[in-house]
Amino acid sequence: MSAVAQMSPTPPAGTLAPPMSASPLDAETLVSQTGAIVDQELKPLTARVDREGLYPEAVLRSLGYAGVYRAHLANARTDGEVDFPAAIRAMATVSQECLSTGFAVWCQDTCAWYLEIGNPKARELWLESLASGTVLGGTGMSNTMKAFAGIEDLRLSGERVEGGYVVNGSLPWVSNLGEGHVFGSLFTLSGDTRQTVMALVDCRSPGFSLRQSAHFVALEGTRTYACIFDNVFIPDEHIIDDNGAGFLERARAGLVMLQFGMGAGNIQGCINVCRSAEPMLGHINQFLDDRPDELQEELDDIVDAVLTLAETPCEASPDFFREVLELRLAAGELALRASQSAMLHTGAKGYLSSAPAQRKLRESYFVAIVTPATKHLRKELARMHEMDV
Numbered sequence: 469m470s471a472v473a474q475m476s477p478t479p480p481a482g483t484l485a486p487p488m489s490a491s492p493l494d495a496e497t498l499v500s501q502t503g504a505i506v507d508q509e510l511k512p513l514t515a516r517v518d519r520e521g522l523y524p525e526a527v528l529r530s531l532g533y534a535g536v537y538r539a540h541l542a543n544a545r546t547d548g549e550v551d552f553p554a555a556i557r558a559m560a561t562v563s564q565e566c567l568s569t570g571f572a573v574w575c576q577d578t579c580a581w582y583l584e585i586g587n588p589k590a591r592e593l594w595l596e597s598l599a600s601g602t603v604l605g606g607t608g609m610s611n612t613m614k615a616f617a618g619i620e621d622l623r624l625s626g627e628r629v630e631g632g633y634v635v636n637g638s639l640p641w642v643s644n645l646g647e648g649h650v651f652g653s654l655f656t657l658s659g660d661t662r663q664t665v666m667a668l669v670d671c672r673s674p675g676f677s678l679r680q681s682a683h684f685v686a687l688e689g690t691r692t693y694a695c696i697f698d699n700v701f702i703p704d705e706h707i708i709d710d711n712g713a714g715f716l717e718r719a720r721a722g723l724v725m726l727q728f729g730m731g732a733g734n735i736q737g738c739i740n741v742c743r744s745a746e747p748m749l750g751h752i753n754q755f756l757d758d759r760p761d762e763l764q765e766e767l768d769d770i771v772d773a774v775l776t777l778a779e780t781p782c783e784a785s786p787d788f789f790r791e792v793l794e795l796r797l798a799a800g801e802l803a804l805r806a807s808q809s810a811m812l813h814t815g816a817k818g819y820l821s822s823a824p825a826q827r828k829l830r831e832s833y834f835v836a837i838v839t840p841a842t843k844h845l846r847k848e849l850a851r852m853h854e855m856d857v
């Protein structure tokens with residue numbers, strides 16, 4: 469077992485989280501614990517995350533300690549159950565306050581999800597560390613998903629050597645990374661999508677480097693780097709699946725469904741901003757479109773549908789995935805409308821540099837552009853429609 473996997477987590481300083489155990493909290497307790505961490509640890513930092521690009525590492529550790537990254541992982545729970553809806557709701561609670569931190573939670577949840585459904589050896593080495601938040605991690609799968617959708621070429625290529633693979637190439641943006649972090653990604657052996665391998669990359673590997681090649685609005689606090697692979701050796705025990713295409717087919721519905729945590733949280737935050745303007749501006753805001761009650765109704769419908777689908781995250785049928793993509797598209801579109809509405813309902817005050825409305829507006833575009841982006845979703849749904857899926 470790796471030294472990382474053996475590390476025994478200690479409670480983050482000042483944390484509110486309860487004593488950690490692999491025993492899962494029931495969904496309501498998990499969501500309410502998450503809310504307490506958000507109120508007391510994240511809220512005081514949100515403006516700095518947004519304006520200074522602060523990476524809220526202590527908050528992410530507290531969330532891990534509370535069990536947030538464990539809800540959807542049967543292999544990291546003593547009851548062997550999977551509660552995807554609880555994972556989505558907890559992420560929404562974080563994203564409602566700060567989408568940047570909510571995205572970091574998605575990165576962590578998704579990296580752990582890859583291990584959950586991958587090779588037992590890699591899972592045994594890393595799953596518990598990720599589920600507990602002792603090790604923080606991400607996912608470099610945007611290029612993969614776009615390559616499999618025929619949008620761009622795969623950027624990482626590997627070669628089989630004794631005991632593993634040597635990988636070269638680069639990924640322009642991978643988040644929630646740093647020294648000692650890990651992330652899941654896929655490389656090609658054939659130069660295209662025919663022969664691919666899914667692996668866990670350790671940022672400490674010789675030949676691997678993180679490059680800060682850009683600064684971002686709204687998401688600067690997510691530690692997003694370009695990842696450069698210069699003859700990086702990936703040992704066999706870090707291979708999540710040596711059939712990358714098959715793996716993506718198993719992972720994709722769960723990966724996309726978890727993103728609803730970001731979308732639902734952002735939309736709810738926008739609705740709350742609209743509502744907070746009502747006492748003073750309701751008499752005139754009544755003439756606006758996308759009033760908070762209308763948005764709430766649409767959000768509730770999406771959330772109900774998603775939480776139902778999330779009961780069976782391993783369902784791999786094309787029909788199921790099409791439904792997930794349709795809802796994902798709807799969530800991205802609703803996020804844009806809700807954030808525009810938050811701006812219009814708030815008026816001039818929404819333009820203050822400290823105003824949640826303008827922050828949520830910038831955050832909401834990320835829901836619509838993170839892979840699968842709106843244009844990617846429309847392309848994929850059009851293809852499915854043509855094939856009559």
Ligand SMILES: Cc1cc2nc3c(=O)[nH]c(=O)nc-3n(C[C@H](O)[C@H](O)[C@H](O)COP(=O)(O)OP(=O)(O)OC[C@H]3O[C@@H](n4cnc5c(N)ncnc54)[C@H](O)[C@@H]3O)c2cc1C
Pocket residue numbers: 575606607608609610611620640641642643644684687688690692837838839841844
């Ligand atoms: C803040 C932030 C965090 C992100 N975090 C992750 C992550 O954790 N994991 C992940 O897989 N993806 C991540 N992405 C990428 C994201 O998921 C989308 O792929 C990206 O926003 C573009 O998607 P798109 O479909 O709109 O592509 P488009 O914008 O239409 O096309 C973008 C493509 O152009 C090329 N390109 C553009 N700029 C550059 C550049 N500077 N260097 C190299 N190539 C470039 C790349 O091929 C890229 O895929 C992140 C993006 C942002 C902005």
